[in-house]
Each structure stands twice: as C-alpha cells, then as structure tokens.
Amino acid sequence: MLRSIEVQSRRYPSFGKCVFCLDTENLTDEHVIPEALSGIGQVIIEDGSCSKCNAYANKAYEQDAFTADFLPIRNMLGLRRKPRGKKQKPRRMPLVSYADAAVDIANVKYTEELPIPNYPRQCSFVVHEPAGKLAGVDRSAGSAPFVLMFIDLWPNGAVQPYMVGTKHPIIFGAPEMVVAKMAYCYAVAERGLEAFDTTELLDLLKGRRMDVFNFVGKPIENERLAMLRLHKFYFRKRGNLNTVIVHLFASFGGPMYEVVIGPDR
Incomplete structure (x- = not known):
C-alpha cells in the first residue's frame, strides 16, 4: 500500500446549473470528493451546486459523518478543514479509557485525551450488505447484518500505546x-447529466426518500482494485443498472462501496 493522501486533481466544467435541482442561481463549486475527505488535490465540478442544495446536504448528513464516523481518520491523516476565521481550533480525537480489559465494558468511562500522534491508529468502518436494488x-x-472492518494507519515499526x-x-x-x-457527482461529471436516469437517487440525495441502503452497500461482486490514491471511483454495469464503486481511503486499504446510479436514459 502506498499510504498516500493524494487524489488525482480535476476540475470539471460547469453545466450552468445545479447538478441536483437544476437551478441556475447562486451556484458554487461542488466538491466530488468533499473537502473534509480531501488531502492533496481536489476534484471539483465548477459551479456545480446551488447554495440551497449545498446547505441541505451539509446539514442533513455531511456534518454528522465528518464529525463522527470519519473524524478519527480525518484528524490522523490531517485532511482538509474549511477555514473558519483566522485561527483553526486544534484537532481533537474522541476520548479514550485506560480501564483494564476485565472491567465491564458498559461501565467503562472515556475521560482521557490523547494527542493525535499517540492515539491508536486503527480506524473502523461499518460494511453493509450490497445495496438492496442490486x-x-x-x-x-x-441493512443487517453488517460487519466492522479496520484499517491500520501505523507506520512500520511504530510503537503503539498499551x-x-x-x-x-x-x-x-x-x-x-x-x-x-x-458517486452521483462523479457519474454526472464524467458522463453528463443526461446519461443516466438518476430520478430515484436524486430523491434520496434531496431528502424525498430515506432508504439509503437500497442504493449503497458493499460491492455485489468481489473486487480487487488498485490502491494508488486516497480515494478512487469505478463505473460498473449490473444488468440494466449503472453503478459506481467508491473506494474510500484506497491507499490505506479502506472500504469499498457500490452505489446504484440508475439505468441508462
């Protein structure tokens, strides 16, 4: 594994409208790879989303994911943070416990703080069954059952805390x-807004339906993919459905997700 935080930078030209609602007003750049998950390099659709759609995604699910599930790996890899004022707050990791392993786990108190270099560098991800539509x-x-997968960020030979x-x-x-x-942003950036029937996926992204696990899960077929960049995307065809595999933290051996985009238009 390369353990790289680089992505292959690319700027896609604007469609002249929001890729979610097709509005032409108050447009801003849409980050195909969110800034919070970006290291070196960015992938952007110029003027790709309107301020309303951008604000909805941020409030509905992005901030929850970036400050919970993705927080440890974001901090340990030093990924991007949006500047807020002149000074950034120090990055802080979830609290830890030094309790003996024999202690009842329900009574363990997490009260201790560790600096990032001393924090255990095994990151966990929930891996769900393949998308319901596949x-x-x-x-x-x-989606049940599910399993936890772990990736190890320790450099070779590093001393781990006890x-x-x-x-x-x-x-x-x-x-x-x-x-x-x-996955949606990558699909339309690469193939255009008219390539696929994305009606159902857009309903999900705009909050008109709440069944994300019908669209997102582990790949329906086993995949062996190159681990050359921080994140990678791959198109797949499953019957009449187009999908995109999103390999998160690929260069660290991270999880793969397959997202149903929709049939050809």
Whole structure:
C-alpha cells in the first residue's frame, strides 16, 4: 500500500446549473470528493451546486459523518478543514479509557485525551450488505447484518500505546449518504447529466426518500482494485443498472462501496 493522501486533481466544467435541482442561481463549486475527505488535490465540478442544495446536504448528513464516523481518520491523516476565521481550533480525537480489559465494558468511562500522534491508529468502518436494488432485497428498514472492518494507519515499526480503549461514534446512514453523493457527482461529471436516469437517487440525495441502503452497500461482486490514491471511483454495469464503486481511503486499504446510479436514459 502506498499510504498516500493524494487524489488525482480535476476540475470539471460547469453545466450552468445545479447538478441536483437544476437551478441556475447562486451556484458554487461542488466538491466530488468533499473537502473534509480531501488531502492533496481536489476534484471539483465548477459551479456545480446551488447554495440551497449545498446547505441541505451539509446539514442533513455531511456534518454528522465528518464529525463522527470519519473524524478519527480525518484528524490522523490531517485532511482538509474549511477555514473558519483566522485561527483553526486544534484537532481533537474522541476520548479514550485506560480501564483494564476485565472491567465491564458498559461501565467503562472515556475521560482521557490523547494527542493525535499517540492515539491508536486503527480506524473502523461499518460494511453493509450490497445495496438492496442490486441484491433484490428491500432495505428500506436498514441493512443487517453488517460487519466492522479496520484499517491500520501505523507506520512500520511504530510503537503503539498499551491498553487504551477508544470510543468511536458511528451514525448509520450518514457516511453512506456522503458516499452516495460522491458517486452521483462523479457519474454526472464524467458522463453528463443526461446519461443516466438518476430520478430515484436524486430523491434520496434531496431528502424525498430515506432508504439509503437500497442504493449503497458493499460491492455485489468481489473486487480487487488498485490502491494508488486516497480515494478512487469505478463505473460498473449490473444488468440494466449503472453503478459506481467508491473506494474510500484506497491507499490505506479502506472500504469499498457500490452505489446504484440508475439505468441508462
């Protein structure tokens, strides 16, 4: 693994309208890879989203994902943060516990703070079953079972802290919504707004339906993908459906998600 935080920078030209609602007013750049998940390099659709759609995504699921599920790895890799004023607040990790492993886990208190270089560098991700639309299963009520996968960010030979327990918050659905939005933006940036029938996926991204696990899950087929960049995208064809595989933190051996974009238009 290269353990790179680089992405292949690209700026896609504007469509002259928001890629979500098609409004032509108050447009701003749309980050295909959100700034909060960007390291070196950016992937942008110029004037790709309107301020209203941008604000909705940020409030509905992006901030939840960036400050919970993705927080530890964002801080440990030093990924981008939007500037707020002249001084940034120090990056802070979730609290840890030094309790003995024999202690009842329900009574463990997480009260200690560790600086980032000393924090345990195993990051966890929830891996769900394939998207309901690919598996032929209605996942409107959620996705079960699921498993946790871990990626190790320790440099070779690094000394790891002893007997430290961490408490990593997870919000089911929020990171999957972020991934769905990334896949949609990549699909339209690469193929155009008229290439696919994205009606159902857009309903999800705009809050008109709430069944993200019908659209996002682990790949329906086993994939062996190159781990050359921080994040990578791949088109796939599953019957009459077009999908995009989003390989998050690819250069660190991170999780793969397959997102249903829709049929050809």
